[in-house]
Amino acid sequence: MQNVSIKELYRNKEQYMDQKVSISGWIRTLRDSKSFGFIELNDGTFFKNLQVVFDDALCNFKEIAKLPISSSLTIEGTVVATPQAKQPFEIKAVSIVVEGLSHSDFPLQKKRHTFEYLRTIAHLRPRSNAFSAVFRVRSVAAYAIHKFFNEKGFVYTHTPLITGSDCEGAGEMFKVTTLDLHNIPKNDDSSINYKEDFFEKESNLTVSGQLNAECFALAFKNVYTFGPTFRAENSNTARHAAEFWMIEPEISFADLKDDMQLAEDMLRYVIKYVMDECPEEIEFFNSFIDKGLKERLNHVVSSEFGKVSYTEAVELLKKADKEFEYAVEWGCDLQTEHERYLTEEIFKKPVFVTDYPKDIKAFYMRLNEDGKTVAAMDCLVPGIGEIIGGSQREERLDVLEQRIEELGLNKEDYWWYLELRKYGGTKHAGFGLGFERLIMYITGMSNIRDVIPFPRTTGNFEF
Amino acid sequence: MQNVSIKELYRNKEQYMDQKVSISGWIRTLRDSKSFGFIELNDGTFFKNLQVVFDDALCNFKEIAKLPISSSLTIEGTVVATPQAKQPFEIKAVSIVVEGLSHSDFPLQKKRHTFEYLRTIAHLRPRSNAFSAVFRVRSVAAYAIHKFFNEKGFVYTHTPLITGSDCEGAGEMFKVTTLDLHNIPKNDDSSINYKEDFFEKESNLTVSGQLNAECFALAFKNVYTFGPTFRAENSNTARHAAEFWMIEPEISFADLKDDMQLAEDMLRYVIKYVMDECPEEIEFFNSFIDKGLKERLNHVVSSEFGKVSYTEAVELLKKADKEFEYAVEWGCDLQTEHERYLTEEIFKKPVFVTDYPKDIKAFYMRLNEDGKTVAAMDCLVPGIGEIIGGSQREERLDVLEQRIEELGLNKEDYWWYLELRKYGGTKHAGFGLGFERLIMYITGMSNIRDVIPFPRTTGNFEF
DSSP, X not given: OOBOOHHHHHHTHHHHXXXXXXXXXXXXXXXXXXXXXXXXXXXXXXXXXXEEEEETTSTTHHHHHTOOTTOEEEEEEEEEEOTTSSSSEEEEEEEEEEEEOOOTTOSOOSSOOOHHHHHTTTTTGGGSHHHHHHHHHHHHHHHHHHHHHHHTTOEXXXXXXXXXXXXXXXXXXXXXXXXXXXXXOBOTTSSBOGGGSTTSSOOEEOSOSHHHHHHHHHHHSEEEEEEEEEOOOOOOOTTOOSEEEEEEEEEESOOHHHHHHHHHHHHHHHHHHHHHHOHHHHHHHHXXXXXXXXXXXXXXXXXXXXXXXXXXXXXXXXXXXXOOSSOOOTTSOOOHHHHHIIIIIISSSOEEEEEEEGGGSOTTBOBOTTSSEEEEEEEEETTTEEEEEEEEBOOOHHHHHHHHHHTTOOGGGGHHHHHHHHTTOOOEEEEEEEHHHHHHHHHOOOOGGGSSSSOOBTTBOOO | OOBOOHHHHHHTHHHHTTOEEEEEEEEEEEEEOSSEEEEEEEOSSSSSOEEEEEETTSTTHHHHHTOOTTOEEEEEEEEEEOTXXXXXXXXXXXXXXXXXXXXXXXXXXXSOOOHXXXXXXXXXXXXXXXXXXXXXXXXXXXXXXXXXXXXTTOEEOOOOSEESOOTTSOSOOOEEEOSOTTSOOBOTTSSBOGGGSTTSSOOEEOSXXXXXXXXXXXXXXXXXXXXXXXXXXXXXXXXXXXXXXXXXXXXXXXXXXXXXXXXXHHHHHHHHHHHHHOHHHHHHHHHHTOTTHHHHHHHHHHSOOEEEEHHHHHHHHHHSSSOOSSOOOTTSOOOHHHHHIIIIIISSSOEEEEEEEGGGSOTTBOBOTTSSEEEEEEEEETTTEEEEEEEEBOOOHHHHHHHHHHTTOOGGGXXXXXXXXXXXXXXXXXXXXXXHHHHHHHHOOOOGGGSSSSOOBTTBOOO
16 A cells, blocks of 8 residues: 655645555644544644544554554555545544554643743754744755756855865854864974874864855856855854855856846745745744745745945935934944844845945955945845845956955965966856745744754754 | 857757857867967856857957967857757857956866876866866756655755764764864863863764754654765775765655665666766766766666675675685675675675674664664665665664663763654664765766865865
8 A cells, every 4th residue: 555645645635535545654633532533643744734533443442542642653544535624634544553652741742832942852843833844944945946056057066164264254163173182282382283183284164165166156157055154153143053054156257236136036936936835834934923924925026126235225224213223334334233124114125235345345255446345245134134145256366366465364375266367267256145044034933043953053052 | 149058059959040149158279270260168067168160350359369278258159050060050259258368377278187186276177078077967966866855755954064972973073163272271170171162062073964864754754964974084095085975864664675775766866867967978977987887877777776685795705706805704894895896796786785783883773683683784886885874773762772882872962862762753764875976986986086076185175
């Protein structure tokens, strides 16, 4: 007999009606009376449960009727239409095999738990409605990203995680080492003897694959990365994690306008894909997590993103009828409060802020004609703030070398990056999308810890 | 005018014939005479070059005729059929814009370079035929993996990279820290004061996402990971890297037989997908890298994998008419020479070796009825040896606890892993596929350094 998933049953119910099937999953709820009972079974493939009816014709009726929730079962039975009931069909069980007993102290009982509590049982929380939905959406969104870039002919590139270079020229990094921390080998001048370390040099976990991705973009035209990145920043906020996934496309023969178009097309594609593939999950988030979610997502899919230069944005914020914690002046970095005001109050939709002052942006961003700003863009979305940061890259070797010197960086460390400009460089651009922030945006979940399977934050990496 | 990729032109040439198009790419070769010239242009989207003809009607004819190779261009012109020539069509250029000049000392001149030399210019090697092909195949194979699991309804799960647990109970790991290595904080008893470290505990880079993936398999039924893993082993071989990508599916309500079927289906699917999508690349590898490649891949796609128990395999190896460097005895781990002999000489195709002695395998593998072996499987392929390692997992709480004790591991470290067995555990299984070894197998490339964009090996992480 065919063992089918609950998703398959729901999606193609006509073809299974009155058929015998085999289903495996976990008990979400169980009600019984003397001679029959109902099981709500979930197998994680679908948001909804499957209703199973069983009666005392089963040889193990008494055992089944007393099972603790979360016990795992394999059920054989017939699919029966239930036109009068809430659910479209149910299974009349012919046999129920207990695959694994649960215990009565299973921590996810029917009552509602706080997300804080559920983080302490990250190994079990995917069996709850909310996290089951979040992590299915995360998976579907990841696939949508690969599908989007694949359809456009981009080459998926795995950039390295252990690195000697510091892409941003800033940002706290984790050190990676095989040295014995009890007994760090030293040179005569008491500096650390890295010759004894695995890579024979100081090494770190990367904060971005961009510089490596640029090498590949200048060979394959259009590439993207999708992999983990790290920040050792001690910022205990709802939007920061020490380990998170990032998507970084890099496109050649392309400028900042092309870059923004790609970002907009990608966001719209992924959101639409998730809405099409996960309507039950989106409905749930809209009802229980974020009442305005569906309206906002529909709006994003159907309307153009806003565009405003940094200089204009600063003017708008200065004129705003709102007390900010941090004052806004031309030259300062925008805070989350400013970003959210722009996207939530002024534009009421996603907005690109472009052409930031060069002094608050990275060395590799292309200097504009005014000599003061760079061809950078940040994409801000309601509820989150910055979700994407990108720029046109400086392709002029002399300008780039000058910027590296101005910032006191070591030119020798960037020899290969500079050579990209020497041997047939071309205008090119790219951006980074924080994958977790995208999932927060699509689900309405407000803490990054709740969209990562096993989050890593300051002082926290249980599991 | 439409800017199209060279792949698009080749794949849909009929629709572009006699049309004007715009193409951007890099010069691979350039020949000129007094009044006309030929450019072989490559844009990285396709294995083959595009032939461009230009003549002195171009206002910048003299400039173009003298361009160094690897200069980047945007060309407008008409697609013209060339039925007499090797290539099916060419572009008659109407205008050529130089996007970026290259220099005459571009290191990838037409002569053949050794792969060793090309590793020293990892930022430029994707512009060579071989590496352009390798990294396109790598991208296509990665997509095939996502597509395969997506079609089967698996949930893609991002397991953490920074971890406190050591999945294998063995294996050298990289330490991750934010402590000042010049001045490691110590406790009174001179142990390291990890309270001052980022995670307030000793932390490492993961060697496998399996234990975390099991948590998700016991909620979503079928899941897979596809992400980086790390080994700090000082093994300077052609098959080992310190950082590599691994695919780890984990399936519930499934045993070792289901696990092997999944592995076989997956390998066959990915190989077939790459052969269908990249025929030009496979042709190239077959001609220049590994003469038997196509035959071998076709054989894998069309024939069943072999199966042999470890105990039988040891008997076969003992009887073999071959001097091994390491003698074979029941109880010892198989060496690469043994693995390759089994798959290359005895079976002449991929083969699963099953049911290894428990003492040479990890604690989480399911103990067989004989009490001596575990339900493990390794998949061996010709030319490589082990490409997949998997097992049915021990789902019996008491047996698992006993194994953890036997091996001297700390039960408290595995509290959440053990709880999976307490709350509705079920038989389940999984495996790990080394992605780089798969790419070596599909391309015939013999060194792992040549299938990773920027490889990390002992003492080596330039770029």
